[in-house]
Amino acid sequence: xxxxxxxxxxxxxxxGQQVTLSCSPISGHRSVSWYQQTxxxxxxxxFEYFSETQRNKGNxxxxxxxxxxSNSRSEMNVSTLELGDSALYLCASSSLRGSYNEQxxxxxxxxxxx
Amino acid sequence: AQRVTQPEKLxxxxxxxxxxxxxxxxxxGSPELFWYxxxxxxxxxxxxxxxxxxxxxxxxxxxxxxxxxFHLKKPFAQEEDSAMYYCALRRQGAQKLVFGQGTRLTINx
Numbered sequence: 529x530x531x532x533x534x535x536x537x538x539x540x541x542x543x544g545q546q547v548t549l550s551c552s553p554i555s556g557h558r559s560v561s562w563y564q565q566t567x568x569x570x571x572x573x574x575f576e577y578f579s580e581t582q583r584n585k586g587n588x589x590x591x592x593x594x595x596x597x598s599n600s601r602s603e604m605n606v607s608t609l610e611l612g613d614s615a616l617y618l619c620a621s622s623s624l625r626g627s628y629n630e631q632x633x634x635x636x637x638x639x640x641x642x
Numbered sequence: 643a644q645r646v647t648q649p650e651k652l653x654x655x656x657x658x659x660x661x662x663x664x665x666x667x668x669x670x671g672s673p674e675l676f677w678y679x680x681x682x683x684x685x686x687x688x689x690x691x692x693x694x695x696x697x698x699x700x701x702x703x704x705x706x707x708x709x710x711x712f713h714l715k716k717p718f719a720q721e722e723d724s725a726m727y728y729c730a731l732r733r734q735g736a737q738k739l740v741f742g743q744g745t746r747l748t749i750n751x
Contacts (some may be wrong), residue, residue, distance in 0.1 A: 531685075562739050571728065571741035584738050618686065622737060631737065633686040 530554065532621050532634035540640045546607040549637045553600050553621030559583075560602040561631065562594060565616040574617075577602050578624070606639075614641045644669050646729050648742035655719050656750050663714040663745045665703075665729030673731040675705055675712040676739070678730075680726040689727070699723070719749045 533552045542549050553560050562574040573586040577596035594604040600621075606613055616638050620631040647667045655661050667673065675692040690698045692712060703714045712729060722748040730741040 547691055561739075563739075563741075570743045571739075571742070573738045576737045578737075584736065586671075586738070620739075624737075629737075630688055630691075631739065637683045 532632050533621055534619050534634040536638050538638050541609050543609055544642050545609050548603055548605045549617055551602045551619030554632055557621035557623045558600050559622040559624050562604050563618040565618055587631045609641045611641050644740045646727055646731055646740055648745050650745045652746050654748045657721055658718050661691035661716050661719045663727050665712045667710050667731050674682055674734055676730045677703055677714050678728040721749045724749045
């Protein structure tokens with residue numbers, strides 16, 4: 529099985545712009561979660577989608593949004609970019625089946641805001 | 643509030659020596675606890691979880707509910723164990739993971 533893929537892998541934007549990141553989960557996985565990773569704050573949960581519905585949301589401003597499509601692919605969008613949004617954005621998928629319900633992480637998209 | 647604390651940002655031990663990465667958590671209830679590992683230039687991956695009580699790559703971790711700890715241990719460290727290690731918890735049945743700040747483990751030859 530192919531792993532979780534994220535595109536693009538690297539992105540450079542300027543303040544005030546918006547950006548869209550994409551995540552393709554493992555085939556058959558219907559849950560997708562997003563995390564932000566920064567040196568200062570570490571790994572922080574952004575949101576989780578299941579069957580095109582947002583099930584949980586982390587403590588981030590409304591500039592951060594996401595969605596999930598019927599094929600389980602997910603996108604997250606950040607509007608009005610700020611310097612502090614520079615981070616590695618990780619996506620994780622899960623089948624939600626079985627006792628262990630493991631989440632598999634993608635390689636991440638590194639966003640740099642100038 | 644859910645919180646995971648890894649007191650050591652950096653840990654350096656010699657090959658063959660025992661290693662222990664500390665993890666303490668605060669959670670009102672019965673969480674699921676995990677250790678994730680990120681090797682250089684690789685993606686974050688699950689190392690082990692408390693409910694399976696397994697040993698992976700020689701690592702074990704025991705959940706101590708009284709001390710709210712989930713320390714990761716290995717009796718004899720190997721050079722290939724050098725990596726970033728994250729302790730994490732989640733509510734049973736949920737997907738949201740709460741991560742600690744991570745410990746960078748370096749095994750010296």
